Amino acid sequence: MLDSVLVWIDKNRRAWLDDLKQWLSIASVSADPQHAADTAAAAEWAMYYLRGAGMQTKLLATPGHPSVLAVTPEGLYPPGAPHVLFYGHYDVQPPEPLDKWLSPPFSPAQRDGRLFARGASDDKGQVFCHMAALVAWKQIAMQIPVRLTVLLEGEEEIGSIHLRSVLEAEREALASASTVIISDSSQFAPGIPAITTGLRGLVYYQITLTGANQDLHSGVYGGAVANPANELCQLLGRLHDASGRVTIPHFYDNIIAVEEAVREQWEKLPFSESDFARGLGLEALRGEPGYSTLERRWCRPTVDINGLTSGYQGAGAKTVLPAVASAKVSMRLVPGQNPAEICANFEAFFRAACPPGVKLSLECLSASPAALTPSDSPAVRAAMAALEIGFGKSPVLMREGGSIPVVNWFKEILGIDSVLVGFGLPDDNLHAPNEKLDLDCLYGGIRTAAALYDKIAGN
Amino acid sequence: MLDSVLVWIDKNRRAWLDDLKQWLSIASVSADPQHAADTAAAAEWAMYYLRGAGMQTKLLATPGHPSVLAVTPEGLYPPGAPHVLFYGHYDVQPPEPLDKWLSPPFSPAQRDGRLFARGASDDKGQVFCHMAALVAWKQIAMQIPVRLTVLLEGEEEIGSIHLRSVLEAEREALASASTVIISDSSQFAPGIPAITTGLRGLVYYQITLTGANQDLHSGVYGGAVANPANELCQLLGRLHDASGRVTIPHFYDNIIAVEEAVREQWEKLPFSESDFARGLGLEALRGEPGYSTLERRWCRPTVDINGLTSGYQGAGAKTVLPAVASAKVSMRLVPGQNPAEICANFEAFFRAACPPGVKLSLECLSASPAALTPSDSPAVRAAMAALEIGFGKSPVLMREGGSIPVVNWFKEILGIDSVLVGFGLPDDNLHAPNEKLDLDCLYGGIRTAAALYDKIAGN
Numbered sequence: 016m017l018d019s020v021l022v023w024i025d026k027n028r029r030a031w032l033d034d035l036k037q038w039l040s041i042a043s044v045s046a047d048p049q050h051a052a053d054t055a056a057a058a059e060w061a062m063y064y065l066r067g068a069g070m071q072t073k074l075l076a077t078p079g080h081p082s083v084l085a086v087t088p089e090g091l092y093p094p095g096a097p098h099v100l101f102y103g104h105y106d107v108q109p110p111e112p113l114d115k116w117l118s119p120p121f122s123p124a125q126r127d128g129r130l131f132a133r134g135a136s137d138d139k140g141q142v143f144c145h146m147a148a149l150v151a152w153k154q155i156a157m158q159i160p161v162r163l164t165v166l167l168e169g170e171e172e173i174g175s176i177h178l179r180s181v182l183e184a185e186r187e188a189l190a191s192a193s194t195v196i197i198s199d200s201s202q203f204a205p206g207i208p209a210i211t212t213g214l215r216g217l218v219y220y221q222i223t224l225t226g227a228n229q230d231l232h233s234g235v236y237g238g239a240v241a242n243p244a245n246e247l248c249q250l251l252g253r254l255h256d257a258s259g260r261v262t263i264p265h266f267y268d269n270i271i272a273v274e275e276a277v278r279e280q281w282e283k284l285p286f287s288e289s290d291f292a293r294g295l296g297l298e299a300l301r302g303e304p305g306y307s308t309l310e311r312r313w314c315r316p317t318v319d320i321n322g323l324t325s326g327y328q329g330a331g332a333k334t335v336l337p338a339v340a341s342a343k344v345s346m347r348l349v350p351g352q353n354p355a356e357i358c359a360n361f362e363a364f365f366r367a368a369c370p371p372g373v374k375l376s377l378e379c380l381s382a383s384p385a386a387l388t389p390s391d392s393p394a395v396r397a398a399m400a401a402l403e404i405g406f407g408k409s410p411v412l413m414r415e416g417g418s419i420p421v422v423n424w425f426k427e428i429l430g431i432d433s434v435l436v437g438f439g440l441p442d443d444n445l446h447a448p449n450e451k452l453d454l455d456c457l458y459g460g461i462r463t464a465a466a467l468y469d470k471i472a473g474n
Numbered sequence: 475m476l477d478s479v480l481v482w483i484d485k486n487r488r489a490w491l492d493d494l495k496q497w498l499s500i501a502s503v504s505a506d507p508q509h510a511a512d513t514a515a516a517a518e519w520a521m522y523y524l525r526g527a528g529m530q531t532k533l534l535a536t537p538g539h540p541s542v543l544a545v546t547p548e549g550l551y552p553p554g555a556p557h558v559l560f561y562g563h564y565d566v567q568p569p570e571p572l573d574k575w576l577s578p579p580f581s582p583a584q585r586d587g588r589l590f591a592r593g594a595s596d597d598k599g600q601v602f603c604h605m606a607a608l609v610a611w612k613q614i615a616m617q618i619p620v621r622l623t624v625l626l627e628g629e630e631e632i633g634s635i636h637l638r639s640v641l642e643a644e645r646e647a648l649a650s651a652s653t654v655i656i657s658d659s660s661q662f663a664p665g666i667p668a669i670t671t672g673l674r675g676l677v678y679y680q681i682t683l684t685g686a687n688q689d690l691h692s693g694v695y696g697g698a699v700a701n702p703a704n705e706l707c708q709l710l711g712r713l714h715d716a717s718g719r720v721t722i723p724h725f726y727d728n729i730i731a732v733e734e735a736v737r738e739q740w741e742k743l744p745f746s747e748s749d750f751a752r753g754l755g756l757e758a759l760r761g762e763p764g765y766s767t768l769e770r771r772w773c774r775p776t777v778d779i780n781g782l783t784s785g786y787q788g789a790g791a792k793t794v795l796p797a798v799a800s801a802k803v804s805m806r807l808v809p810g811q812n813p814a815e816i817c818a819n820f821e822a823f824f825r826a827a828c829p830p831g832v833k834l835s836l837e838c839l840s841a842s843p844a845a846l847t848p849s850d851s852p853a854v855r856a857a858m859a860a861l862e863i864g865f866g867k868s869p870v871l872m873r874e875g876g877s878i879p880v881v882n883w884f885k886e887i888l889g890i891d892s893v894l895v896g897f898g899l900p901d902d903n904l905h906a907p908n909e910k911l912d913l914d915c916l917y918g919g920i921r922t923a924a925a926l927y928d929k930i931a932g933n
Contacts, residue, residue, distance in 0.1 A: 215693060219791040228755030229574065232905045234674060234876025237778045237806050238770040239750075241760035244779035244801075245714065252711020255704065291698075296687030301700035301831035311697040319696050320703035321794050326781035327802060331505045331632050332678045332839040333568060334804055334876075335780050335905050342703075343786060345793055347696050372760035380791045417693030417793075446691075 017469045020155045021404070024148070024461050031461060032130070032454070034064070035143045036123040038105075039132040043139075045080050045106035045173050054080050054169055057105045057139075061146070061167055068149035069158075070165065075185070077177035080106060080169030084185065087163045091153070096472050098162040100192035100431065102421065103142035103199060104171035107134035108446045115448035128454050135452040136443035141198035142167060144438055144460030151465055160472035164189060171199075175421055182428045190429045194394035196467065197422070198460070200437030203284060203413050205453070208402040208463075210395060211435035213313065213414035214422060216348035216385040218357055219321075221378040222247070222365065223341040230326065231336040241372030243340040244325040250368050251342055254318050258304050261318050263357075263364045271351035271387070273314050277412065281309050284411060313414035317347045347416060354382040386422040386433070394434045397470035402436065405463025436467065476928045479614045480863070483607070483920050490920060491589070491913070493523070494602045495582040497564075498591040502598075504539050504565035504632045513539050513628050516564045516598075520605070520626055527608035529624065534644070536636035539565060539628030543644065546622045550612070555931050557621040559651035559890065561880060562601035562658060563630030566593035567905045574907035587913050594911040595902035600657040601626060603897055603919030610924055619931035623648060627880075630658075633678070633840035634879055641887045649888045653853035655926065656881070657919065659874050659896030662743060664912070667861040667922075669854060670894035672772065672873035673881060675807030675844040677816055678780075681706070681824065682800040682835040689785070690795040700831030702799040703784040709827050710801055713777050717763050720777050722816075722823050730810035732773050740768050743870065753901065772873035776806040806875060813841040842879035845892075853893045856929035861895065864922025876904075897922065 024031075043057035044050040061083050062072040070085040083105065110120035110133045118124035120133035134140065145165075152159045166189070170176050182189065203209040224243040231240065256262050273281075288308050292300050302311040321344065326337030346357060362377050369375040389395060390412050402410040415435075422433045438460030444450045483490075502516035503509040520542050521531040529544040542564065569579035569592045577583035579592035593599065604624070611618045625648070629635050641648065662668040683702040690699065715721050747767050751759050761770040780803065785796030805816060821836050828834040848854065849871050861869040874894075881892045897919030903909045 217693070217793065219793070221791075226756065229903065229908075230571075230906045231754070232876060233776075233778050233780055233804050234676070234806055235771065235874065235900070235904065236754075237804075237875060238774050238776040239759060239761050239767045239875075240754060240756060241758075242778050244782050245710070245777075247782070248707040248710035248779060248801075249714065250711075251704070251707035252709075255708065295690070295695075295699060297685065297699060297831060299700075299830040300698060301829060302698050308698045312695065315697050317692075317697040318704075319692050319701050319795060320707065320784065320799075321692060321792060322785035322787050322796070323703050323706075323782040323799060324787045325779065327568070327570070328781050328783045329505065329568060329570070330507075332680075332802065332804070333505065333631075333780060333905065334676065334678070336778055337781070340779075340782060342707075343791065345692050345696075345791070347693060370760060371758035372756060415694070416696060416698075417691060 016156050017466060017474065020151050020465050021462055023155050024151045024465055025458070028458055031147050031457065034147070035130070035140060035457070038139055038143060039123045039134055040121055042121045043106050043134070043169065044109050045170050046109050054106055058083050058167070058169055061105050064146050065149070065165060068146065068153045070149065075181055077181060079177050082169065082178070082181050083165070083167040085165040087159050092159050092162045093472070096161045098164070098192045099468065099471055100189055100195045101145055101163060101165045102195055102197050103145070104138045104168045105142065106169045106172050107137070107139065108172050112448060117449055129451045130454060130457065131449055131451045133450050135450050136439040137445045137450065138171065138199045140452040140457060141438050141460060144198060144457065145464040147461045148464035148468070152468070160469045160474060163468065164192060178421060179424055179428065182424055186429060192429070192431055194471070195425045195431050195433040197419070197433050197435050198438055199419065200415055200435045201439040201441050201443065202437060203411055205440055206408055208406045208408055208410040209413045209437065210398050210402070210410055211415050211437060212388050212390045212412050213350065214386045214419055215416050216352065216354060216383045217418040218346040218348060218354055218382045219380040220344045220361065221341065221380060222344055223339060223376040225339050225374045225376070226372065227338050230338045233334040233336045236336055240336065241370060242336050243373050244337045246370055246373050247325065247340040247342060250365060251320060253368060259301065260303055261316065263318070263360050265360050266316065266357070269351040269353065270316070270349055280412060284309065312416040314349050316349045316352060319345050321345050348385045350385045350387040352385065354384050358382055383418060383420050383423055386419070386426070388422070388432050388434060392432065394471060398434050398436045398467055400470045401463045401467035404466040406459040436463065438463065475615050476925060476933065479610050479924050480921055482614050483610045483924060484917070487917055490606050490916065493606070494589070494599060494916070497598050497602060498582040498593050499580055501580045502565045502593070502628065503568050504629050505568050513565055517542050517626070517628055520564050523605050524608070524624060527605065527612045527618070529608070534640055536640060538636050541628065541637070541640050542624070542626040544624040546618050551618050551621045552931070555620045557623070557651045558927065558930055559648055559654045560604055560622060560624045561654055561656050562604070563597045563627045564601065565628045565631050566596070566598065567631050571907060576908055588910045589913060589916065590908055590910045592909050594909050595898035596904045596909065597630065597658045599911040599916060600897050600919060603657060603916065604923040606920045607923035607927070610920070611927070619928045619933060622927065623651060637880055638883055638887065641883055645888065651890055653930070654884045654890050654892040656878065656892050656894050657897055658878055659894045660898035660900050660902065661896060662870050662872050664899055665867055667865045667867055667869040668872045668896065669857055669861070669869055670874045670896060671847050671849045671871050672809070673845045673878050674875050675811065675813060675842045676877035676879065677805040677807065677813055677820070677841045678839040679803045679820065680800065680837040680839055681803055682798060684798050684833045684835070685831065686797050689797050692793040692795045695795055699795065700829060701795050702832050703796050705829055705832050706784065706799040706801060709824060710779060710803070712827060718760060719762055720775070722777070722819050724819050725775065725816070728810040728812065729775070729808055739871070743768065771875040773808050775808050775811060778804050780804050806877065807844050809844045809846050811844065813843050817841055842877060843882055845878065845881040847881065847891050847893065851891065853930060857893050857895045857926055859929045860922045860926035863925040865918040895922065895926065
């Protein structure tokens with residue numbers, strides 16, 4: 016039956032493309048209150064499309080943008096089929112700066128086998144692959160191979176503010192799922208489909224040092240009082256040793272080493288460090304000694320300053336001892352690192368090193384662990400088989416350096432592991448002007464999604 | 475005759491205050507090109523006021539902000555009277571941060587016997603004391619006791635960029651002066667007028683580190699590329715050792731030690747370190763071990779960060795690896811330290827320590843040595859007598875931690891020593907929000923200036 020579904024998917028490429036363009040034309044910018052009606056319209060469009068696959072839909076209101084919940088009614092799936100939860104988001108990043116777009120962000124345009132629009136890859140285009148696959152199954156087989164719950168949120172780009180409470184409210188309906196499928200990541204490279212089995216966690220701090228009760232003249236007072244900017248640099252400068260390793264006590268203590276087999280697989284991936292550096296305009300890469308660039312991005316933790324603010328920042332010279340110096344510092348965590356322990360050690364490091372004459376304030380803005388999903392579960396094996404069917408190439412197992420907090424919440428609140436099957440490419444310009452999805456990725460993604468539910472059902 | 479002048483000065487306090495407020499209302503921020511017209515207007519206002527004292531004025535154009543030159547025409551001073559050069563500046567520091575001002579910086583406001591405005595003490599208020607004294611002499615005596623040249627520059631707060639060439643161009647007109655009078659410093663404390671016999675020098679750098687060709691996602695790229703903000707803090711953090719001593723090679727090598735007699739005099743000055751700390755809202759002072767707070771401010775060199783800028787500085791968290799990080803760093807030099815050698819060692823320190831993966835840019839914005847002036851010349855004795863007349867207390871000899879590069883240039887280019895007679899107070903909030911001048915300092919300053927020219931004339 017899958018073969019017939021795939022044939023029908025391939026025959027209807029033009030229709031899929033037209034349908035996706037409709038959805039991409041709706042400016043569901045969750046960050047912008049002026050687009051609240053558009054965001055609601057994008058949710059409505061998804062419900063309409065899911066009903067076309069025979070699903071029952073419901074809008075879950077939140078104090079912010081609603082989530083869409085869709086379930087397969089009895090009769091639409093074979094009795095006894097596994098219960099699968101698909102998660103995605105229908106909101107998009109703001110399109111600014113508009114003058115950098117070659118075609119308007121909400122007027123989807125095809126150029127060179129690519130579809131350009133805000134949300135083409137992140138995440139409407141990837142969610143659409145699944146919705147189209149469901150429509151195809153309904154059309155050809157009159158049913159969907161699994162019992163499926165679709166959950167689409169409208170606040171992913173603004174921190175998934177209300178998703179935790181949605182998950183808690185719908186726990187009973189969701190928790191019987193055996194796996195979560197997410198398509199909000201990318202393939203390793205064109206022609207190299209991938210499953211992402213790990214994400215780094217994130218701890219983010221605002222650090223502020225305060226000295227005198229006001230900015231002081233650096234001539235009159237310099238040398239006689241602690242300078243918060245000097246002290247902040249001394250403290251932050253001590254976070255790494257000369258080789259680039261983090262010096263916070265116990266920072267590396269509990270890291271779960273990457274299995275040798277996984278590491279060997281990564282070494283075989285076609286990745287050029289010099290191309291990577293050149294693309295960023297860099298003459299040299301720099302990172303923790305003893306690790307490759309992929310390892311540094313995927314499985315090694317970091318401490319990075321995200322922002323520095325102190326004293327005079329205008330043109331020319333102003334001779335001032337700043338009263339305040341502050342920094343934003345993030346840590347990317349890897350499996351084994353406990354955010355609470357990392358926070359405690361980070362804070363202890365600063366409190367122990369802070370000299371007299373300045374006041375230290377530490378504010379933790381977020382703390383979430385890394386996510387490591389099983390790489391040999393039945394769901395992952397189904398996803399690998401599906402990607403091979405969808406794209407004609409056997410997929411690799413990779414990780415990503417960023418964080419998708421919802422993966423942790425599915426584990427924590429529902430007890431379910433996620434499988435990250437991304438259809439995009441690393442050059443899709445996510446969060447940037449000229450976001451795009453290659454049409455090959457779109458059509459391969461629909462094929463993959465169609466095969467995935469069939470394989471999870473054990474067919 | 476001086477007595478009549480002083481009586482008239484005391485009678486016209488309200489008028490002096492109103493006149494000064496006019497001048498302080500002009501936002502002559504030399505660092506900010508948007509205030510170029512205001513800066514020119516402040517020069518015009520000074521010329522207008524000096525003409526009111528019978529002086530001939532001329533605007534000396536430079537590629538930057540102009541200088542004002544005013545001379546006593548024949549007939550305005552007694553034949554054979556000594557030639558005195560008065561120097562001051564009409565430009566002011568940028569007023570930022572604006573939200574810390576209790577009243578707008580360019581709307582002069584009186585509170586508790588103080589006048590609050592940017593420039594109230596540094597240096598318009600102090601220059602005004604001399605201009606008012608000249609007006610008083612002209613009004614009461616129809617002449618000024620000395621042959622006087624007034625030179626006001628408009629670039630003191632941005633390193634007196636063009637003053638050297640002004641001095642060289644006007645050398646003939648200026649070099650016959652026997653002494654330079656400068657009022658751009660402060661009294662030792664309320665009720666303790668002072669003459670300043672030493673100033674620290676200033677070297678000021680803009681340091682920029684550049685990494686990738688754009689800001690990067692800290693999750694996707696963190697750990698794999700050098701982070702300019704991390705590296706900048708490492709470099710800046712190494713400028714001091716744990717005790718607070720500067721680590722730049724040869725930094726302390728050639729410092730001329732303070733004579734024991736001078737040091738003993740300083741120890742007798744009424745200065746409470748705990749009051750000093752309390753006044754700044756500090757629980758503890760911090761500085762080079764082995765020196766008192768006065769020594770740290772007056773005769774020990776410093777390295778201070780004046781500003782830090784990098785990455786995201788708004789509210790909350792943004793996960794970004796900054797493409798650029800920059801700092802403004804000043805060094806205060808003491809007698810014996812050669813600015814050119816200090817610059818060379820400073821730059822070598824950074825170039826040697828800068829890691830691969832970031833580009834280093836060092837821009838020297840100014841470099842001037844410390845100044846030591848004679849403490850027993852006739853001009854100094856005249857100034858001591860004038861301060862006693864102006865403020866009713868005998869003055870002390872002190873130093874200041876700030877820099878007035880022009881003092882070196884007067885010696886080097888014109889061969890003339892300067893006498894620094896300051897009317898401000900240490901808590902005037904120079905270069906900081908809520909700059910002020912006590913009205914007692916204003917009125918005492920006008921009296922002192924009136925007496926000073928009379929005493930220099932030998933009366």
